[in-house]
Amino acid sequence: MRNEVKVAITIFIAIIVAVFGYRFMSETPLFGQTYQVYADFDRVDGLLSGTPVYMQGIKVGTIASMGFADNDSIRVYVNLNLPNGLPADSRAVIRSVQILETAIVIERGTSPERLPSGSKIPGFYDEGILGAVTSLGEEIGGNVNESLDKLNSVFSQVDGILVDGGRDDIQQTLSGLNLTINQIERTLAARSGEIEEAIVHLRNTLANAENLTADEDESIRNMIRNLESASARLDTLTGSMDEMTGDLTEVIRKINEGEGSLGLMINDPSLYQNLDSLSYNLNKLIEDVNENPRDFLKHLRLFSVF
Amino acid sequence: MDILHDFGRYCKLLYQAIRSSTEIGTYYKNLFAEMIKTGYDSLPIVMLAGAFTGAVLTIQTAYQLVVSYIPLSTIGAIVVQSMVIELAAVISGLVLAGRVGARIATELGTMRVSEQIDAIESMGFNSVSFLVVPRVLASFFMFPVLYIAAATCGILGGLLAGIITGQVPMADFMKGGREYFFAWDIVFGLTKSIVFGFVITSVSCYKGYYATGGAEGVGKATTNAAVLSCIYVLLTDLLLAAILL
Numbered sequence: 001m002r003n004e005v006k007v008a009i010t011i012f013i014a015i016i017v018a019v020f021g022y023r024f025m026s027e028t029p030l031f032g033q034t035y036q037v038y039a040d041f042d043r044v045d046g047l048l049s050g051t052p053v054y055m056q057g058i059k060v061g062t063i064a065s066m067g068f069a070d071n072d073s074i075r076v077y078v079n080l081n082l083p084n085g086l087p088a089d090s091r092a093v094i095r096s097v098q099i100l101e102t103a104i105v106i107e108r109g110t111s112p113e114r115l116p117s118g119s120k121i122p123g124f125y126d127e128g129i130l131g132a133v134t135s136l137g138e139e140i141g142g143n144v145n146e147s148l149d150k151l152n153s154v155f156s157q158v159d160g161i162l163v164d165g166g167r168d169d170i171q172q173t174l175s176g177l178n179l180t181i182n183q184i185e186r187t188l189a190a191r192s193g194e195i196e197e198a199i200v201h202l203r204n205t206l207a208n209a210e211n212l213t214a215d216e217d218e219s220i221r222n223m224i225r226n227l228e229s230a231s232a233r234l235d236t237l238t239g240s241m242d243e244m245t246g247d248l249t250e251v252i253r254k255i256n257e258g259e260g261s262l263g264l265m266i267n268d269p270s271l272y273q274n275l276d277s278l279s280y281n282l283n284k285l286i287e288d289v290n291e292n293p294r295d296f297l298k299h300l301r302l303f304s305v306f
Numbered sequence: 307m308d309i310l311h312d313f314g315r316y317c318k319l320l321y322q323a324i325r326s327s328t329e330i331g332t333y334y335k336n337l338f339a340e341m342i343k344t345g346y347d348s349l350p351i352v353m354l355a356g357a358f359t360g361a362v363l364t365i366q367t368a369y370q371l372v373v374s375y376i377p378l379s380t381i382g383a384i385v386v387q388s389m390v391i392e393l394a395a396v397i398s399g400l401v402l403a404g405r406v407g408a409r410i411a412t413e414l415g416t417m418r419v420s421e422q423i424d425a426i427e428s429m430g431f432n433s434v435s436f437l438v439v440p441r442v443l444a445s446f447f448m449f450p451v452l453y454i455a456a457a458t459c460g461i462l463g464g465l466l467a468g469i470i471t472g473q474v475p476m477a478d479f480m481k482g483g484r485e486y487f488f489a490w491d492i493v494f495g496l497t498k499s500i501v502f503g504f505v506i507t508s509v510s511c512y513k514g515y516y517a518t519g520g521a522e523g524v525g526k527a528t529t530n531a532a533v534l535s536c537i538y539v540l541l542t543d544l545l546l547a548a549i550l551l
Contacts, residue, residue, distance in 0.1 A: 003338035007447075010346050014451040017458055018492075025386070025487040049488050062484070 026050070027062050028079050035080045036064060037115060039092040039104075039123030040073040046102035047094065053078050054097060055106040063104065076123070078104060085114040086121065095126040316512045319434065323442060323508075326435035336440035344406050344441070344507075345448025349455055351405065352398045356456030357463030359393050360385060364464040368473035381474045382482030385464040390491045394457035396543055399502035402452065403535035407510040410441055411531030414514025415524035423515070438511045442504060449503030450496050457495065494550055501542050506535040 020030055028034045044066060053061040061080035069075035080086070089109030097103045106121075115121065127134070162170075188195070213220075254260055258267035265271050289296055326332070367381045414437060417423050426433045461483065468474030510531040517527035 003342050006346055007338055007341045010349070011447065011451055014454045018454045021454075021458055022489070022492065025484055026489075027484055048486075050485050052485070 026064075026079070027081070029081065033117065034064075035082055035085060035117045036077055037080065037086060037092075037117070037119050037121050038075055038077045039121050040069050040071070040075050041092075041094055041123040041125055042073055043125055044074045044076060044094060047076065047104070051103055053080065053104045053106060055082075055108055060106065076104065078106075080106075085116070086119075087111045088113040088115050090115070091122045091124065093124045093126050315516060316508070319438065319512050319515060320508060322432075322434040323438045326432050327439050327443070329432060329435045329439075332432060332435045333440040333443070336436065337443055340440045340444035341448050343409070344402075344444045344503075345451050348402060348405055348448075348452060351401055352452045352456045353459040355397050355401050356389070356394055356458075356460040359397050359456075360389055360460030360462070360464035361467035363388060363393070363460075364467045364474060364479075365471060368468070368471070377482070378474050378478040379482030379485065381468065382464075382479035383486040384482075385479070386461055386483035387486050387491060389457050389460035389464070390487070390495050392495075392543075394460050395453050395495050395498040395502060396539065398449075398452050398456040398499065399506065399539040399543075400536055402449070402503075403506050403539055404532050406445075407506045407535040408528050408532045410507060410510035411514035411517070411528045412524060414438075414511060415517030415527040418515060418517045419520050419524055434515075438508075438515060441511055442507045445503030445507040446500060449499040453495055453499035494546075497550065498543065498546055501546060502539050505538045505542055509535050509538055 023030050047063060047066065049063050049065055051063045052059045053063065060082055061078055064077040064079045066074060066076045076092075078092070086106065087109035088111040091107050091109070093105050093107055094102060095105055097105065255263045255266055258264055363385050364381060367384050368378075371380060414423075417437070423433045423437070426436055465476060465479050468479050469476055513527045513531035513534070514524075517523050519526070
C-alpha cells in the first residue's frame with residue numbers, strides 16, 4: 001500500500017473516531033440532525049454545557065451551549081433526543097432535581113402541534129427547595145450575625161469592666177474569700193477537739209433519748225391506749241349531750257308554745273293574775289290577822305292547838 | 307550567549323522552513339513518508355500509553371475517592387476530562403519526544419556528519435525544504451491524529467478498568483464523563499497536540515541539522531533532542547494552560 005493511502009486512511013479513521021466520539025459523549029444522535037430548541041432565562045445558576053435535561057423524570061438531552069441573548073437574558077440551547085419533537089406549548093424550567101443538582105426540566109405541553117428544530121420555548125427559573133433553603137440560610141445568617149454582635153458587645157463590656165479596675169475588685173474579692181477560707185480552716189483546726197466533743201455529746205444525747213424511749217415504751221403505749229379510750233368516751237358523752245340538747249330544745253319549744261303545765265304557767269297571764277290576786281288577798285288576810293287577831297283566834301282553843 | 311546563538315539559529319532554520327514551505331514538489335514524497343513514520347508507526351505505542359494511563363487513572367481515582375457522598379460518576383468525569391484536556395496530549399507528546407524526536411535528530415545528525423546535507427545542497431536542492439519541512443509539517447497532520455487515538459484509548463481503557471475491577475459501573479462512568487465533556491476541551495487538546503508536534507519536530511530537526519563531531523556528536527544531538535523536546539513539551543503545556551484556560 002502506498003504511503004499516501006495509509007496516511008489518508010489513518011487520518012480518515014481519526015476524523016470518524018473524533019466526530020462519532022464527540023457526538024457519543026455529547027449524547028447527540030450519531031447519525032442525522034440534532035433536535036435542538038432554545039430558551040431564554042434571567043439566570044442559569046449551576047448550569048453548564050452538557051448538564052442533563054429532564055422531561056417527566058427521565059433524561060432526554062443535554063445543554064448544548066449557553067450565551068447572552070440580545071435582551072441581556074441567557075440563551076440556552078438544548079439538544080433533545082425526542083424523535084417526535086416537542087408540543088408547541090412546552091416550556092423549560094430551571095429547577096433543582098436533586099439536593100445539589102440543578103437542571104433544565106422540560107414541561108411537556110398538550111398541543112398537537114410540534115415544534116420544529118431550532119424553535120424557541122419559554123424559559124422560567126424556579127428557585128425550588130434550594131432557593132427556600134438559601135433564603136432561610138440568609139435569615140439564619142442575619143440572626144447569627146446579630147447574636148454575634150450582641151455577644152461581642154457583652155464581651156467588650158466584660159473586657160471594659162476588667163480593664164476599668166474590675167480586675168482589681170475581682171482580685172480583692174478572691175483574696176478576701178481566700179482569707180475567709182483560711183480563717184475557717186484555722187478555726188476548724190483549732191476547735192476540732194471541741195467540735196468532736198460536741199458531736200460525741202450529741203450522739204450520747206440521741207442514744208439516751210433512744211434508750212428512754214425504749215424503756216418507757218410500755219407506759220407510753222398505755223398512755224396512748226388510755227387517751228384513745230378517753231377519746232372514745234368523750235365521743236359517747238358528746239353524743240349524749242347532743243341528745244340532751246335535743247330534748248332541752250324540745251322542752252323549750254314546748255314551753256314557748258305553751259304546751260304542758262310549765263308552758264301554760266309561763267305563757268298564760270291568768271295564772272300570774274291569779275297568783276297576784278292570791279298574793280294580794282294573802283297580804284290582806286295577814287293584815288287582817290295582824291289587826292284583828294281575835295276574829296281569827298276566838299274560835300281557837302289553846303288546847304286544841306297544842 | 308550560547309543560548310542566544312542557539313535561539314537565533316533555531317529561528318533562522320524556522321524562517322527558512324516557512325519560506326521553503328511553498329516548494330511542495332521538493333518535499334511531497336518525504337512528507338508522506340514522514341507522516342507514516344511519525345503518525346502511523348507511532349499509533350500502537352501512543353494507543354497503549356493512552357489506554358494504560360486511562361486505566362491507571364480510573365483505579366487510582368477510585369482508590370482516592372473513598373468518601374461516600376462523592377458519587378462514582380465523579381471518577382468518570384475526572385478520567386474523561388483529564389484525558390481530553392491534558393494526559394492524551396502530554397503523554398503522547400512525551401512518548402513521541404523520545405520516539406520521533408530521537409529518530410529525527412539521529413537521521414539529520416547522521417546526514418550532517420556524513421556530509422549528505424552538504425551533498426544535497428551542492429546538487430542545488432534546498433536541504434531545509436527537503437529534510438526539515440516535511441518532518442515539521444508531518445507533525446501538524448499526525449499529532450492530532452495521535453491525540454485522538456490516545457484520548458479515545460484512554461477513555462476506553464479507563465472505562466474498561468472501572469468495569470473489570472468493579473469499582474465504577476459503566477453507567478456511572480459515562481454519566482460523569484458526559485456531564486463534563488465540553489467541545490472546548492477537545493479544541494484545547496488538539497491545539498496542544500499540534501503545538502507539541504511542532505516543538506518536538508522543530509527542536510529535533512534543529513539539533514540534528516546542526517549536529518557536529520561525528521558519531522559522538524550525533525549521539526549528543528539525539529540525547530539533547532529527546533531531553534529538550536520533553537522539557538519544551540512541559541513548558542509549552544504550562545504556557546498553553548495559562549493562556550487558553
